[in-house]
Amino acid sequence: MDDVAKAIIAVDGAKVSFGAVKALDGVTLRVMPGECVGLVGHNGAGKSTIVSVINGGLTPHDGTVTSDGERQERYGINAARDRGVRCVFQELSLCPNLSIVENTRLVHRALGGFGWRSRAAEIIEKSLDAVFPGHGIDSGLTVGDLSIAERQMVEIALAFSDAGTPARLVILDEPTSSLDASLARQMLDHVRRFIAGGGSVIFISHILHEILETCDRIVVMKDGRVVAERPAQGFDHHGLVEAMGSVAKAETRQRPVREQSAAHAILSHQASGLPFTARTGEIIGLAGLAGHGQTELLLALHAARSGNWLPQRNPLVTFVAGDRRLNGVFELWSILRNFSIASLGDMSSRGLVLEAGEKAKGAAWKERIEIRTPNMDNRILSLSGGNQQKVLFARALATRAPVVLMDDPMRGVDVGTKQEVYAIIRDEAARGRTFIWYSTEMEEVCLCDRVYVFREGRITAELVGHAVNETNIISASFEGTA
Amino acid sequence: MNTLVRQFGKPWVWSWLAAFIVWFLTILVTGGAGTLGLSQAAFTFAAFSVIVGIGQMFVITLGPGNIDLSVPATMTLAGTVALKLMNVENGMILPGLLLAVFIGLGVGLCNYTLIKALRIPPIIATLSMSFIVQSGAIWTNRGLRIKPPSVLADFTTSSTLGVPNVAIVAFLISILAWILLEKTIYGRWISAIGQSMPAARMAGIPVDGTRFVTYLFCAVLASISGYLLACFSGGAALNMGAEYLLMSIAVVVIGGTAVAGGDSNVPGIWGASLFMFLVVSMLNTYGLGAGIRLIMTGLIIISVIMLAGGRRGMR
CATH class of the missing domain: 3.40.50.300 (P-loop containing nucleotide triphosphate hydrolases)
Incomplete structure (x- = not known):
């Protein structure tokens, strides 16, 4: 297989399951140098899971990972980083209590030694300037003080930054979700420059026109499988939506x-x-x-x-949070409890929660907005991000x-x-x-x-x-x- | 919630298991002699830890940083002042209890005022409050040891159908706490606040009101416990609350309540309180010296926490 020999990363027949849920059901994906691969699909289609396999966070239960023609037996996060695989996560992953420079040091392990601060500052500022010209972010700031859009910008710049091992494959998991149009434009332009320079990108987004205009090849996933794979010219907006199975x-x-x-x-x-x-x-x-x-x-x-x-x-008033990890979900609780917390007053008598009423109301809303879970008693974190968001929606709408x-x-x-x-x-x-x-x-x-x-x-x-x-x-x- | 608990194992099982093992090891040595006495004593002394521990558990459930260190001083003040008011007269029992509850409400109010109005972290606010309260106890007591009214002294030291009366009181309070925690909106609220205060606020929960009530509840339980303890031990002493500082926190942790907040349970408090008493009596039975006994107590507590904590980590 000539393709596999050239690919930066090739995943063959990967299967991953969490309990009874098959997150990946035999996925084969290759990323060539100088290529931007678009990855689309519904929430829970397995996009984030395949990303975890590629960046070394998850070992598939079945199937192989090959990099530059070498079969990877002991593939992990560090092995992936050494091969130049970088990831921008959907859930922002910077440490909020550290400064931007310190976060840079955390990511680049080679930055140790005397005077690392100034070197780290140089690296991150150079990258920020390259991706978002005129960004106006001071690299000495603490990440917690940044707005969510600025945090996302830093994270993107960090993925493209170079401290010894240059980035060869950058995975962007919904990078534009917190960015406004002009910042998203700047980032997409940078992606094209990066591709032109021989780098590769896996780009995940729900904003289809971004995918269509940026990617060379588009892979559509559904229920843990690849259901369509074509050059980007082979798709239009309508065709893409159809391939995802959205009615x-x-x-x-x-x-x-x-x-x-x-x-x-x-x-x-x-x-x-x-x-x-x-x-x-x-x-x-x-x-x-x-x-x-x-x-x-x-x-x-x-x-x-x-x-x-x-x-x-x-x-x-009632509130639907956007930053669901900060002010949305209660992580220790079940889906049902997360749903009912804002409207408990209507499901109780004299301060006692009526559990039958709570269950019935939960079931009705599960039906109405189609929360994809076998059981509302499952923990909220067992849901994919989009479904967690639906629960927060139901929570707000169920109030009076x-x-x-x-x-x-x-x-x-x-x-x-x-x-x-x-x-x-x-x-x-x-x-x-x-x-x-x-x-x-x-x-x-x-x-x-x-x-x-x-x-x-x-x-x-x-x-x-x-x-x-x-x-x-x-x-x-x-x-x-x- | 039921399936949740079944799925991950009940965290309170461990404290009961530990208590039972220690109890068994003790009666093994005595050859079964004094089993009833040991059990009764265990339930009697555990009752005081249970009442204080439940209050502390509610506060700890509120999330990281929430703790009430004024518990021992509140117990002492409630005990001394109530006994002084009752002045060995049986007719004054109820006013004495009301005064104790009132003292608890006052301490809780001051605690939360310090935390909220002056933005002092709970650990410092309640600790400084405890100095004020303890000084108040010293000032009212002046070294006198007033005896409790005879009816109350009899009640706290005797048993009904073999069960110590104080254990019955603690059991009733536990049921109330369990209902509050598992069945009421208030219970949901404190658990939600413990998991994420910003999320709780955005979900429309009256965060400050809920926390305030919880600090009041904790202080009131401490003063009720102090009132009972003073009557049980035949008079209030200025150091009577001292051991309950560590005890109230230890029983919460050993009982399987999450120190990070949001997840707590009542049965675990009982298992842990029995365990804490039984460990000491086991080591006494084995005839070990005081130094060894303290070291052993520490080691045993650490190993129980590690065991219980290890299970929870696997979630």
Whole structure:
């Protein structure tokens, strides 16, 4: 096999199972030098698992890993790093208590010895400048002080950085999920430059046009198998969605413009810039570049309307977290308990939780938003990321709160699930619920009835009805930057 | 939750197993003589640790950094002040108990005020509070040892159907705690806060209210335990709470409650409390010197924690 001899990494017939779940069911994947391979599929299709096999984090129960024509018997994370395999994880993996420079040192084991700080600073700054020109991130900052987008940028730059062993294969697992359009553009351009220089990339994303325009070859996975593999020219947006087996329509239909200005105002907030008001039954989008104050507004709205001391019988607001590991899931608990925590008041009498009612409500929501699990008593961490996010959604929607705050909740959720959730949101809004929705994806912002555009912590523009479109939002986001 | 527990093994089994082994080793030496006496004594002394330990467990469940070190001082103050008020009169038993509970509420309130208003970490806030409370106890006591009312002294030292009365009280409190923890919204809330405070806040849980109530609950249980202990031992002494500082934390940890918070259980507290008493009596029975006894106690506790901890690590 000539192919295998040349491939940077070749995985043949890999099988991995976790208990009864077959995460990989005989996957064969080859990555050639100078090639960008796109990997797409639903949540739980096995994308993250094959990535773990390639970066040495998991040993397949069956099948082989070959690198540069040599069969790898004792393949592990260090062996993979020595071969120039780098990974940007879906769940951010930097140590938040350390500075960027110190994180660089952790990743590059060769950086030891006297004066490592200045060498590490040089390496990471060079890489940041190369990937994100004009990034404005100081490498002495502690990672915990960075916004989620900046953390993601550092992590990407770290993967491409070179300290002795140059990167040959970089795995990008949903790298753009926290980045806004312009940063994502910069990163994709860098990927193309890296490929042109003979490097290889495995690129995983739910944003299909990124995959289509960046990759040379696209591999579609479903239920732990490769179901389609073609050069990128062989796919179009529609074909890709079809190959993933999604029944939902790829193109979001232009929503009917709903006139809401007469509706009753339910929530208002005086932030800096334009005043913020929300009316009953409205879907309000918070747009603008990532990290320009949208999350802060959501947190302020939540803090102002929820009690820290007394339980509230009828809360006004409920929150869907975007950073689910930080302020979303309760890791020790089952799916059911994670779901029910926000609406326990409705499933109890005199402070005692009625377990039958809790179970019934959990089963109903499992059905309604299709949480893929055999049993709601399984631990929450047994679910894939997208399904965990669905549980958080169900948690919020199951409350009686008339206002739902959403902090970029679709991060890392597959196309089919997104369409299901959009439908639920529209349905709930029609019944009089208000949604305040921060999203980094233009497509989602365009679903909203009204959009506030943020710029440097201020609301700088308000778009209503037909004015809500990509051009207007982008021009409002960049306005005033001279 | 049931399947969860079944799947991963019940963490409290280990403390009961350890308690049983130690009990068995002890009666092996005595040849069965005094088995009933040993068991009764174990339940009597365990009862005090159980009551204090349950309060501490609720606080530890709140997550990393949450601990109440004012427990021993609260016990002493509640014991001394209540005995002084009752002044050996049987008619004053109920006012005495109410005063003890009131002292607990006061200490809990001050603890959480320090933690919240002055943003002092719980370990320092409760420790400094304990100095104030202990000084209060010294000031009211002035070295006098007042006897408890006769009815109360009889009640705490006798048994009903072979079961020590204090153990019955502790058992009733345990049932209440178990219901609170497993069946109520409040129990869910403290477990959620222990796993992730930001997530709990975003889920709409009244975080400060819940933590406040938990610190109150812990201090009230400590003062009830102090009240009973003072009556049991025939009068309050200024050092009577001292051993319960380590004890209250040890029984929580040995009982299989997660030190990192969010996961706790009531039965384990009983197993651990019995174990802690039985270890000492076993080593006494073997006739070992005081020094060896302390070293052995330490080693045995460490090995039980390692055993239980090892099991939990496999999750």
